[in-house]
Amino acid sequence: MRTRFSTGFVLLALLVAAPGAELAQISDTDLAERVAESVRLYPKFSVFDDVNVAVNNRVVTLTGRVTTPQKKDELGDRTTRIDGVRSLVNDIGVLPPSARDQQLRQLVARAIYNHPAFWRYAELANPPIHIVIENQRITLTGEVESRTDSMLAYSLAQGSGALSVANQLKVGRR
Numbered sequence: 001m002r003t004r005f006s007t008g009f010v011l012l013a014l015l016v017a018a019p020g021a022e023l024a025q026i027s028d029t030d031l032a033e034r035v036a037e038s039v040r041l042y043p044k045f046s047v048f049d050d051v052n053v054a055v056n057n058r059v060v061t062l063t064g065r066v067t068t069p070q071k072k073d074e075l076g077d078r079t080t081r082i083d084g085v086r087s088l089v090n091d092i093g094v095l096p097p098s099a100r101d102q103q104l105r106q107l108v109a110r111a112i113y114n115h116p117a118f119w120r121y122a123e124l125a126n127p128p129i130h131i132v133i134e135n136q137r138i139t140l141t142g143e144v145e146s147r148t149d150s151m152l153a154y155s156l157a158q159g160s161g162a163l164s165v166a167n168q169l170k171v172g173r174r
Contacts (some may be wrong), residue, residue, distance in 0.1 A: 026084040028055040035060055035085070038078050040126050044071055047113075048105050050130045050141045051075060051092060058086035065093045065132050101133045104160055108138060111156040117149065129153055129169065139166045147171050 032055040039051050039062075049071060051064040060079055066072050076090040095101070108131050113122040121127050121144070128142040138157050144150050154167040 026058070028058065031055050031058060031060070031082070031084045034082050035062075035079055038082060039075060042071075042075060042078060044068075044074070045126075047109060047127050047130050048132065050132050050139075058084055059089065060085050060087070061089040061091060063091045063093075065095050065134065067095050069094050095132070095134050098135070100136060104133050104136060104138065104162055105131055108133070108157050108160050108162075111159065112153050115152070115156060117152055131157070133162070136163045137166070138162045138164070139168055141168045143170045143172050145171070 032053050035053045035055070039045060039053065045051070046067070049064070049066040051062055051066065054061040054063070062075060062079060066075070072090065072092045072094055075092065076088055079085060079090075080088050112118050112129055112131070113127060118129070121129060128144065130141045132139040132141060138160065140153055140157055144153065150167060150169040150171055153169060154165060157165045157167075
């Protein structure tokens with residue numbers, strides 16, 4: 001009977017210790033990828049939101065801008081539930097509600113994603129060009145395949161009547 005208890009105890013100890021050992025092994029890069037995927041898969045995440053992920057020693061920092069306080073809170077909650085996250089710094093800003101900004105969002109999104117050059121992006125589950133508008137100022141973020149795509153998106157956004165347009169699109173391989 002004593003042997004059985006010892007064996008059962010050892011098995012229980014191994015089961016409890018195994019997940020902790022796995023978590024200790026996760027790299028910041030892998031954790032950042034998990035968090036970024038969680039953000040991309042968040043059902044309410046749209047082209048009008050922009051969230052960036054940084055990880056240092058399993059401390060996750062979220063930055064960027066979203067259109068509602070609910071998105072900020074829910075993205076934070078999703079992140080803290082990811083195995084390996086030690087703690088969270090949720091520095092996501094919430095864009096102020098504005099009817100004019102909302103009109104601009106729709107106008108710019110249509111101008112970009114209805115343009116034939118961007119149809120290949122528009123059909124993706126998570127279109128890569130994000131349109132962040134605050135106080136009639138546009139910031140384009142995300143990643144496109146070429147400098148030509150970046151400049152065309154910028155040009156289309158400039159035609160919207162916004163006060164300014166900042167092009168922060170990265171050019172890389174999609």
